[in-house]
Amino acid sequence: MADKTILRALKGETLPTPPIWMMRQAGRYLPEYRATRAQAGDFLSLCYNPELAAEVTLQPIRRYGFDAAILFADILLLPQALGADLWFVTGEGPRLSTVTTQADFDVLKPASDVHEVLSPIYETVKILSRELPAETTLIGFAGAPWTVATYMIAGRGTPDQGPAHALIAENRPLFEALLERLTLGTIEYLSKQIEAGAEVVKLFDSWAGSLSGEDFDRYALEPARRIIAELKARHPGIPVIAFPREAGEKYVGFAKATGADCVALDNSVSPEWAAANVQIDGCVQGNLASKHMVTGGDALVAETREIVKAFSKGPHIFNLGHGITPDADPENVQLMIDTVRAGA
Numbered sequence: 001m002a003d004k005t006i007l008r009a010l011k012g013e014t015l016p017t018p019p020i021w022m023m024r025q026a027g028r029y030l031p032e033y034r035a036t037r038a039q040a041g042d043f044l045s046l047c048y049n050p051e052l053a054a055e056v057t058l059q060p061i062r063r064y065g066f067d068a069a070i071l072f073a074d075i076l077l078l079p080q081a082l083g084a085d086l087w088f089v090t091g092e093g094p095r096l097s098t099v100t101t102q103a104d105f106d107v108l109k110p111a112s113d114v115h116e117v118l119s120p121i122y123e124t125v126k127i128l129s130r131e132l133p134a135e136t137t138l139i140g141f142a143g144a145p146w147t148v149a150t151y152m153i154a155g156r157g158t159p160d161q162g163p164a165h166a167l168i169a170e171n172r173p174l175f176e177a178l179l180e181r182l183t184l185g186t187i188e189y190l191s192k193q194i195e196a197g198a199e200v201v202k203l204f205d206s207w208a209g210s211l212s213g214e215d216f217d218r219y220a221l222e223p224a225r226r227i228i229a230e231l232k233a234r235h236p237g238i239p240v241i242a243f244p245r246e247a248g249e250k251y252v253g254f255a256k257a258t259g260a261d262c263v264a265l266d267n268s269v270s271p272e273w274a275a276a277n278v279q280i281d282g283c284v285q286g287n288l289a290s291k292h293m294v295t296g297g298d299a300l301v302a303e304t305r306e307i308v309k310a311f312s313k314g315p316h317i318f319n320l321g322h323g324i325t326p327d328a329d330p331e332n333v334q335l336m337i338d339t340v341r342a343g344a
C-alpha cells in the first residue's frame, strides 16, 4: 500500500491536496463526545478507559474522515504518573499538587516508573491501531517539558506562566531538575506509545511563546532536541511534529535544530511569512484560527483557501492554529474540510 498521506507529507512530499486533521478534534463541540464523556463519568475517567477513549478518538474520523486520528488523552497524565495529584474543576480547568520546593520534587517517582499509571493509554493506542481505517494515521502525543512544568509548578493554568518564571529566577537548579525528570518521562511515555502503534508523535509546547532568548533555547528547543534524538535512536524513522506555540521568529530553524520532521504553527504568524521562512526547511502544519470554527461563512472559506495556497509549494498538513473550542459548530468543520479538499 502506498504510504498514508500524512506520512508522505512528513517525509517532505508536496501533495496536490494537503492532508488534514484538527487539534482537539475529539472534544466537547461534538454531541457524540459529550455523550461518551457522560458515560465515562468525567474527563479523567474517560482518558483512563481504553475502550471509551478509543471510541471518542474514532468519532471525528467516522464523522469527517480526517487523515489522522490523535490519541485521546491529556498532557497532564504524565505529571500524575510521576506522582502529582491531578483533578479537573468543571468550567475552570486542571488543578495539580504543586512542585516549588526540593521536598515537593523529592517525592516524585523516577521516569522509569510512569508506565504503571499510563498503561491504559498504551491500551487505547493498541485498540486504535487495530480499529482505524487503513488510510488514517495514528498520532500519539505528549506535552513538552516546559509546558508541563508550568502546570506542575503553578498547580493550574496561568495566563503568563508567572510561577514557573519565578522558580527559574529563585531556584534554577530545582527548575532544571524538574525539566530533566519531565524530559526523561516524556521519552519513556512516547516510546511506549510508539511500541503500541503510534505512527507519528507530536510534542505540544503550548507555552513556548513565554520563553525568550537563551531560556527559549535551553527550555524549549534543547528538551525537544533530546527527546526527538532519543526517540529516533530507539525507533528509527519515527516522524515527530513539534509545536512550539507562539514561538514567532523562533519558529525559523526550529525543525533543523531539534530534528523535528514538521513544525506546527499557531495562527499568530501569517502563512505567507511561514512559507518563506519555516516551510523552506520542510513540512509545516497549520494554521487556521480556531475562531472560524465558531463563526464560519465566507471568512472561513477565504482564510482556508489562503492557507492552502500559501503552503501549496511545499509539504503541508492542514490544521488549526490551536485546539477547536467547545462553542464551535460541527458544520463549520465540514465546510473547512470541503474547502481544503476542493483545492485553493
Ligand SMILES: Cc1c2[nH]c(c1CCC(=O)O)Cc1[nH]c(c(CCC(=O)O)c1C)Cc1[nH]c(c(CCC(=O)O)c1C)Cc1[nH]c(c(C)c1CCC(=O)O)C2
Residues within 6 Å of the ligand: 022, 023, 024, 025, 026, 027, 028, 037, 043, 070, 071, 072, 073, 074, 075, 076, 092, 093, 094, 141, 143, 157, 204, 206, 323
Ligand atoms: C495545555 C494542554 C492541556 N492538554 C493539552 C494541552 C496542550 C495543547 C493546548 O494548548 O491545547 C493537550 C490535549 N488535551 C486533549 C488532547 C487530546 C487530543 C486532541 O484531541 O487534540 C490533547 C493533545 C484532550 C482534552 N483535554 C481537556 C479536554 C476538555 C475536557 C472535557 O471534556 O471537559 C480535552 C478534550 C482538558 C484540559 N487539558 C488541559 C487543559 C488546560 C484543559 C482544560 C481546558 C479545556 O477545558 O479545554 C491541559
